[in-house]
Amino acid sequence: MSFQKLDDLGRRLEAFSHALSILGVDEAVAMAVGGGEARAEAMSALAGMQHRQASAPEIADWIDAAEQEDLSDDQRAAVRELKRQYTNLTCLPVEFVEKQMRTRMRCEQLWRDLRAKKDWHSFEPALDGVIQLVREEAAMRADALKLAPYDALVEQYDPGTRVSDIAPVFNDLKSFLVDFVPRALGAQDNRLSKRPMKALSGSYPIERQRELGLAMMQAVGFDLTHGSLAVSHHPFCGGVPTDVRITTRYKTSEFLSSLMGVLHETGHALYEQNLPKEWAHWPLGKARGMAVHESQSLFVEKQIGRNPAFWAWALPVVERHLGEDWSIEDILPHVHHVERGLIRVDADEVTYPLHIILRFELEQDLVSGKLQTRDLPEAWDAKMQDYLGLSTIDSPGDGPMQDVHWPSGALGYFPSYSLGAMMAAQQWTSIAAAVPDIEADLSAGEFSRINAWRRDNIWSQGSRWSTPELMQRATGAALDATHFKRHLEARYG
Amino acid sequence: MSFQKLDDLGRRLEAFSHALSILGVDEAVAMAVGGGEARAEAMSALAGMQHRQASAPEIADWIDAAEQEDLSDDQRAAVRELKRQYTNLTCLPVEFVEKQMRTRMRCEQLWRDLRAKKDWHSFEPALDGVIQLVREEAAMRADALKLAPYDALVEQYDPGTRVSDIAPVFNDLKSFLVDFVPRALGAQDNRLSKRPMKALSGSYPIERQRELGLAMMQAVGFDLTHGSLAVSHHPFCGGVPTDVRITTRYKTSEFLSSLMGVLHETGHALYEQNLPKEWAHWPLGKARGMAVHESQSLFVEKQIGRNPAFWAWALPVVERHLGEDWSIEDILPHVHHVERGLIRVDADEVTYPLHIILRFELEQDLVSGKLQTRDLPEAWDAKMQDYLGLSTIDSPGDGPMQDVHWPSGALGYFPSYSLGAMMAAQQWTSIAAAVPDIEADLSAGEFSRINAWRRDNIWSQGSRWSTPELMQRATGAALDATHFKRHLEARYG
Ligand SMILES: [Zn+2]
Ligand SMILES: [Zn+2]
Numbered sequence: 001m002s003f004q005k006l007d008d009l010g011r012r013l014e015a016f017s018h019a020l021s022i023l024g025v026d027e028a029v030a031m032a033v034g035g036g037e038a039r040a041e042a043m044s045a046l047a048g049m050q051h052r053q054a055s056a057p058e059i060a061d062w063i064d065a066a067e068q069e070d071l072s073d074d075q076r077a078a079v080r081e082l083k084r085q086y087t088n089l090t091c092l093p094v095e096f097v098e099k100q101m102r103t104r105m106r107c108e109q110l111w112r113d114l115r116a117k118k119d120w121h122s123f124e125p126a127l128d129g130v131i132q133l134v135r136e137e138a139a140m141r142a143d144a145l146k147l148a149p150y151d152a153l154v155e156q157y158d159p160g161t162r163v164s165d166i167a168p169v170f171n172d173l174k175s176f177l178v179d180f181v182p183r184a185l186g187a188q189d190n191r192l193s194k195r196p197m198k199a200l201s202g203s204y205p206i207e208r209q210r211e212l213g214l215a216m217m218q219a220v221g222f223d224l225t226h227g228s229l230a231v232s233h234h235p236f237c238g239g240v241p242t243d244v245r246i247t248t249r250y251k252t253s254e255f256l257s258s259l260m261g262v263l264h265e266t267g268h269a270l271y272e273q274n275l276p277k278e279w280a281h282w283p284l285g286k287a288r289g290m291a292v293h294e295s296q297s298l299f300v301e302k303q304i305g306r307n308p309a310f311w312a313w314a315l316p317v318v319e320r321h322l323g324e325d326w327s328i329e330d331i332l333p334h335v336h337h338v339e340r341g342l343i344r345v346d347a348d349e350v351t352y353p354l355h356i357i358l359r360f361e362l363e364q365d366l367v368s369g370k371l372q373t374r375d376l377p378e379a380w381d382a383k384m385q386d387y388l389g390l391s392t393i394d395s396p397g398d399g400p401m402q403d404v405h406w407p408s409g410a411l412g413y414f415p416s417y418s419l420g421a422m423m424a425a426q427q428w429t430s431i432a433a434a435v436p437d438i439e440a441d442l443s444a445g446e447f448s449r450i451n452a453w454r455r456d457n458i459w460s461q462g463s464r465w466s467t468p469e470l471m472q473r474a475t476g477a478a479l480d481a482t483h484f485k486r487h488l489e490a491r492y493g
Numbered sequence: 494m495s496f497q498k499l500d501d502l503g504r505r506l507e508a509f510s511h512a513l514s515i516l517g518v519d520e521a522v523a524m525a526v527g528g529g530e531a532r533a534e535a536m537s538a539l540a541g542m543q544h545r546q547a548s549a550p551e552i553a554d555w556i557d558a559a560e561q562e563d564l565s566d567d568q569r570a571a572v573r574e575l576k577r578q579y580t581n582l583t584c585l586p587v588e589f590v591e592k593q594m595r596t597r598m599r600c601e602q603l604w605r606d607l608r609a610k611k612d613w614h615s616f617e618p619a620l621d622g623v624i625q626l627v628r629e630e631a632a633m634r635a636d637a638l639k640l641a642p643y644d645a646l647v648e649q650y651d652p653g654t655r656v657s658d659i660a661p662v663f664n665d666l667k668s669f670l671v672d673f674v675p676r677a678l679g680a681q682d683n684r685l686s687k688r689p690m691k692a693l694s695g696s697y698p699i700e701r702q703r704e705l706g707l708a709m710m711q712a713v714g715f716d717l718t719h720g721s722l723a724v725s726h727h728p729f730c731g732g733v734p735t736d737v738r739i740t741t742r743y744k745t746s747e748f749l750s751s752l753m754g755v756l757h758e759t760g761h762a763l764y765e766q767n768l769p770k771e772w773a774h775w776p777l778g779k780a781r782g783m784a785v786h787e788s789q790s791l792f793v794e795k796q797i798g799r800n801p802a803f804w805a806w807a808l809p810v811v812e813r814h815l816g817e818d819w820s821i822e823d824i825l826p827h828v829h830h831v832e833r834g835l836i837r838v839d840a841d842e843v844t845y846p847l848h849i850i851l852r853f854e855l856e857q858d859l860v861s862g863k864l865q866t867r868d869l870p871e872a873w874d875a876k877m878q879d880y881l882g883l884s885t886i887d888s889p890g891d892g893p894m895q896d897v898h899w900p901s902g903a904l905g906y907f908p909s910y911s912l913g914a915m916m917a918a919q920q921w922t923s924i925a926a927a928v929p930d931i932e933a934d935l936s937a938g939e940f941s942r943i944n945a946w947r948r949d950n951i952w953s954q955g956s957r958w959s960t961p962e963l964m965q966r967a968t969g970a971a972l973d974a975t976h977f978k979r980h981l982e983a984r985y986g
Contacts, residue, residue, distance in 0.1 A: 015538035018531065019512040022519055030523070034718040035736030038511065038773070045508035049542075225527040243528030280531070 002065035003075060006082060007281070009059065014281035016050035018240050025245045028232040055090045078284040081463050085283045088156065091144035092137060100133045104409045111407040120377060120396035127400075128373035130409050131366055137409075138367050150367045153412030157290040158419065160466020163364070165479065166415050169422060170357050172481040177354055178387065180485075184338050184350050184492040191333070198330045204322050206250045212321035213248060213262040216314070220300055221451045222246075222266050223273050235261045237268035237297075241280060244269040255322060256334055260301055267300030268293060270451070274459035285462045290413060292467055294420025295427065296458065302349050302421065303428045304442065304450070306335050306491070313445040338492060340388050342398040349421060350492055354387040356418040359403075363411045376400040423471060425484035427454070430475040495558035496568060499575060500774070502552065507774035509543035511733050518738045521725040548583045571777040574956050578776045581649065584637035585630060593626045597902045604900040613870060613889035620893075621866035623902050624859055630902075631860050643860045646905030650783040651912065653959020656857070658972065659908050662915060663850050665974040670847055671880065673978075677831050677843050677985040684826065691823045697815050699743045705814035706741060706755040709807070713793055714944045715739075715759050716766050728754045730761035730790075734773060737762040748815060749827055753794055760793030761786055763944070767952035778955045783906060785960055787913025788920065789951065795842050795914065796921045797935060797943070799828050799984070806938035831985060833881050835891040842914065843985055847880040849911040852896075856904045869893040916964060918977035920947070923968040 023043055031039060063086060066079045092100075107126040114123040138149035145152050151162045213229055227244035239245035246265035248258045271287055279285025287293050304310050311328055319325060338348050344355040362379055365371035371379055380400045381393040392399030400406070405413055432438045435449045457474035464470075471479050516536055524532060556579065559572045585593075600619040607616040631642035638645050644655045706722055720737035732738035739758035741751045764780055772778025780786050797803050804821055812818060831841050837848040855872055858864035864872055873893045874886040885892035893899070898906055925931045928942045950967035957963075964972050 011534070012538055012542065015535040015542070018535035019516060019539060022516055023512060026515055026519055026523075030519075030721065030723070030738075032717070032719050032721050032736045034716070035733070038733060038735040041504070042508040042511035045505055046512060049505065049508070223527070224525070226525050228523065228525050230523070240528070240531060242531040243525045245523075 001069060002062040003069055003071060003079070005062045006059070006066055006079065009053070009062075010082075010281040013050055013054050016046055016053075020046055020050070021238055021240050022243075025230075025238040025247075028234070028236065028238075029230045029245070029247060051089070055086070059086055060090075074279070074284075077464050078279060078282045081283040084159065087144060088141070092140055096133075096136070096140075100137065100409065103129050103133055104407070107407040107409075108404065111401065111404065115397050115401045118395060118397035118401070120401060123401060124374055124376075127376075127407060130407060131373050131411075134409055134411050135367060135369065138411075150364050150412065153367065154415065155412075157410075157413045158292075158416050158467050159289050159463075160468050161289075161291065161415075161419065165468055166360065166419065169479055169481045170353075170360060170415070170418070173353055173418070173422070173484065174357050174387070176481070176485050177350070180488060180493075181338075181340065181351055181354070181388070184488070185340070187493060188333075188336075188338050195329065195333075197333050198326075200256060200326070200330070200334055201253055202322075202324060204250075204252055204255045206252065208321050208323075209250050209255050209258055212255070212318060213259060215317060215321065216259065217246075217262060217266045217269075219317070219445055220263070220266055220304065220447050221270050226273055227269055229262065235265055237265040237272070239272075241272045241275050241277070244272045255318070259318075260305060260335075263305040264297045264301035267297035270300065270454070271296040271459055274455050276460055276462045279462055283463055288461070288463050288465070288470055289467055290416035291419040291423065292458065292470060294416055295423035296420075296454070298349075298421050299424040299427060299454070303424050303487075304447070306349070307439070307442055308332060309439040309442040311335065312443040317445070336491060340390060342384070342390055342392060342395070343402065350488055351388065353418040353421065356414050358383045358387060359405075359414040362400075363406070363414065367411060419467075419479065422479060422481055422484040425487040426471065426475050426477070426479065427458070428487070429483045430457075494562060495555040496562055496564060496572070498555045499552070499559055499572065502546070502555075503575075503774040506543055506547050509539055509546075513539055513543070514731055514733050518723075518731040518740075521727070521729065521731075522723045522738070522740060544582070548579070552579055553583075567772070567777075570957050571772060571775045574776040577652065580637060581634070585633055589626075589629070589633070593630065593902065596622050596626055597900070600900040600902075601897065604894065604897065608890050608894045611888060611890035611894070613894060616894060617867055617869075620869075620900060623900060624866050624904075627902055627904050628860060628862065631904075643857050643905065646860065647908065648905075650903075650906045651785075651909050651960050652782050652956075653961050654782075654784065654908075654912065658961060659853065659912065662972055662974045663846075663853060663908070663911070666846055666911070666915070666977065667850050667880070669974070669978050670843070673981060673986075674831075674833065674844055674847070674881070677981070678833070680986060681826075681829075681831055688822065688826075690826050691819075693749060693819070693823070693827055694746055695815075695817060697743075697745055697748045699745065701814050701816075702743050702748050702751055705748070705811060706752060708810060708814065709752065710739075710755060710759045710762075712810070712938055713756070713759055713797065713940050714763050719766055720762055722755065728758055730758040730765070732765075734765045734768050734770070737765045748811070752811070753798060753828075756798040757790045757794035760790035763793065763947070764789040764952055767948050769953055769955045772955055776956055781954070781956050781958070781963055782960055783909035784912040784916065785951065785963060787909055788916035789913075789947070791842075791914050792917040792920060792947070796917050796980075797940070799842070800932070800935055801825060802932040802935040804828065805936040810938070829984060833883060835877070835883055835885060835888070836895065843981055844881065846911040846914065849907050851876045851880060852898075852907040855893075856899070856907065860904060912960075912972065915972060915974055915977040918980040919964065919968050919970070919972065920951070921980070922976045923950075 020043060023039065027039055063079060063083050071079065107130045110123055110126045134153070138153050141147070141152035141155070142149040145155060147155060148163065154161055154163070210229065214224070217229065218224060226242050227239065227246065230245060230247045231249060232247035233249060235248045237244065237246045246262065246269050248261050248265070250258050271293060275287060276285050308328070311331055315326060315328055315331060338350045340351055341347055344352065347355055358380070361383065362371060362376070366373070377393060377396050377399055381391055384390050384392050384399070431450055431453045434453060435441070438450065441447065441449055458470070461470060465473060468478060513536060516532065520529070520532055556572060556576050564572065600623045603616055603619045627646070631646050634640070634645035634648070635642040638648060640648060641656065647654055647656070703722065707717070710722065711717060719735050720732065720739065723738060723740045724742060725740035726742060728741045730737065730739045739755065739762050741754050741758070743751050764786060768780060769778050801821070804824055808819060808821055808824060831843045833844055834840055837845065840848055851873070854876065855864060855869070859866070870886060870889050870892055874884055877883050877885050877892070924943055924946045927946060931943065934940065934942055951963070954963060958966060961971060
């Protein structure tokens with residue numbers, strides 16, 4: 001039976017994925033500095049073997065045959081999703097993939113060096129090499145997937161989502177934000193003039209912050225028998241669904257950034273821990289994509305973790321661990337701080353989408369060829385001035401050299417961040433409609449009704465539906481900026 | 494070129510080994526409790542793929558062809574050692590290996606449960622199943638390797654060593670120890686009657702013990718850029734040569750057991766860190782076997798770490814970390830404590846070999862069929878009474894149910910421990926002859942001359958020679974109990 005062959009294949013591929021995930025976590029958390037070269041060799045050999053096994057030509061026959069077999073609905077969905085993945089995996093020639101890998105790796109290495117030196121001039125040719133290959137990739141994927149080139153890239157990160165879904169909601173949000181950012185900043189000034197910001201600085205031992213993080217993780221639903229919290233330079237959520245590893249980093253002078261980071265990664269972790277176990281070794285059993293994943297992390301970090309009702313419960317927990325005595329009025333100005341800035345990863349939830357929309361617009365033009373790599377600094381600066389009133393023309397390190405995504409060839413990825421933020425707001429609206437008095441749950445540190453909705457509508461669905469279908473089924477409507485705009489109005493207006 | 498094919502194969506197999514090593518360390522050190530099932534599945538799938546690739550029939554042709562190629566001496570040694578490994582890997586039918594695996598795993602699980610309950614009666618049939626298959630395995634390996642059955646088992650753990658090498662030195666050592674143990678105990682009583690033992694008990698924070706362990710590791714040569722120290726329930730040395738992971742466990746009431754354990758694992762680690770890097774992906778570049786490995790750990794733990802000269806340097810280091818004030822006369826009675834006991838892993842270096850010789854004698858008879866599994870408790874008890882004057886007839890949990898080795902089918906392994914102890918003593922003799930005033934180095938915390946000898950004669954040799962050849966080349970003589978006996982006389986007589 002061909003379905004069984006695919007199931008066996010899935011278990012072999014899953015063994016590689018499991019190893020690569022844990023090796024990745026180990027590299028960030030436990031590896032000795034001198035272990036990197038052998039680790040990179042081992043991981044690239046394993047990834048190569050996995051790729052060869054996942055793209056073997058006989059799999060096409062197995063898929064064809066399995067589609068003719070008498071399968072359950074679940075099995076049919078599993079084959080459908082596997083086929084989608086197989087098509088995406090095999091539509092680029094092996095030599096092209098290898099050339100692209102080398103070009104990207106060289107560009108990433110250059111980026112690490114030249115970004116710090118703000119040397120756009122030396123960096124540009126390498127980035128242009130990556131962009132050229134991205135255009136080729138987009139054309140080949142477009143051909144295989146019967147999609148427009150940029151859509152074919154977005155499909156890699158957020159299956160089913162098209163520019164025609166994204167552009168209207170981003171345009172809606174953009175015109176809202178261009179007015180709303182100054183309004184939110186004005187409201188903040190106004191509040192601060194009445195009650196100046198109280199610094200939360202102090203001395204918070206790492207062990208206490210860690211205990212606080214663990215307490216929060218558990219409270220919002222993280223299963224500590226299937227995961228843990230460690231330290232790494234860049235916080236992440238990794239590991240495998242049966243053992244989800246989240247990391248953070250600590251400053252002893254300040255606790256809020258680590259705590260909010262832990263809540264963010266806990267959102268990712270809840271998704272992973274609650275995926276359908278019986279399909280763990282099939283694409284069907286994996287998380288749907290980057291946008292949905294980010295909707296889950298932002299749901300915990302922003303919808304829950306920056307909600308004033310949440311802080312009614314959280315503040316005493318924080319105080320119990322850190323031994324301080326704050327009022328909710330001391331905390332909220334930090335949790336809701338808004339500031340125009342050049343750097344995406346430092347942005348708050350109000351200004352963040354403008355960073356994304358800028359990149360979304362530029363990368364479409366890069367892929368289509370309307371914009372050339374050499375013209376990026378001016379194009380970036382023009383939009384930055386338009387959207388946030390800031391200039392980057394003299395600091396390319398804070399402009400088009402800011403993120404690793406483009407040097408590593410990941411065009412089509414950026415929209416996921418803000419799509420996720422809007423999806424989280426729309427999910428919150430649906431939960432609030434379905435679960436009476438939801439904010440009272442937050443104030444009581446009670447997350448089971450919220451998580452039940454998310455488990456039923458998001459987590460347990462794995463990759464059964466495209467992203468737009470998933471949203472439609474979960475919230476009864478297509479993605480719409482309204483909910484996110486209302487959320488910002490209520491919190492920052 | 495066939496040699497190149499074998500080199501490529503080695504890199505693929507090494508990627509699996511790397512992953513399996515790190516996954517094993519991660520399981521013991523970092524894995525969430527609920528992660529075990531998926532981890533076991535992933536590791537067994539990876540091990541299965543590695544085994545299939547390592548035993549592929551075409552490899553035999555590549556080896557034959559490579560032997561005809563124009564190779565360097567190193568390359569010729571590499572092919573020779575690969576061929577040895579390939580023969581050992583392929584001489585058992587796949588179905589037999591799978592049956593054996595299932596039988597062993599069931600017996601190990603039973604052992605974990607029944608040992609605690611001291612239930613020999615329920616355990617015996619499962620162990621007998623394992624023993625029956627070991628006899629079959631020994632017969633098949635004997636046939637393929639042209640060795641006696643038990644020698645063919647020893648060959649798996651200690652290549653090149655035969656019963657005809659082991660039995661004379663073990664017999665020599667046994668007749669020495671039967672007299673010497675009472676003598677050493679008497680001498681100890683005599684010393685204690687003059688100066689009673691001072692307890693080292695106190696309260697030693699884990700973080701300070703950890704710093705002490707790291708300081709000692711580094712001092713004796715451990716490279717912290719290629720390895721680290723962590724915590725696990727059972728201490729071990731794992732990881733890969735570029736990133737050696739050693740573990741320990743701590744009691745806050747006592748520091749010596751953790752520290753001596755760290756020194757032991759550091760001995761294993763030094764061997765791994767100093768293997769020939771250019772052959773890391775060939776059997777030639779691996780450690781020679783269990784006996785040589787144990788000689789390296791026992792060299793650090795016993796020859797160095799329990800030498801009074803070492804403590805002249807180590808005691809101030811300990812005091813600096815733990816803030817206590819002891820005299821060398823307070824410490825040495827603990828470091829040199831001798832006691833007759835039932836449990837091998839708790840035994841000191843004087844009584845330990847008797848535990849091993851007992852097992853060596855019994856397992857030869859088990860393999861030959863002269864001894865039946867059901868008669869083990871009586872046979873064990875008889876030897877235990879003879880060698881150590883203790884009876885286990887009423888406590889099979891402390892008798893033939895004591896170790897995991899037999900339930901897991903590892904017959905032929907036990908001799909390695911005491912062969913290692915004797916090899917370490919013989920190596921020490923050679924170093925002392927080659928390096929003038931060697932004990933002064935210990936008292937000065939200076940290990941570079943000692944390590945230079947070990948690097949040249951042991952570590953850098955990888956698997957180039959059989960164990961007896963390695964000892965002959967390193968020390969100029971075959972293994973001989975004399976050095977170990979002299980060592981015990983000097984320290985405990
Ligand atoms: Zn995230
Ligand atoms: Zn050992």
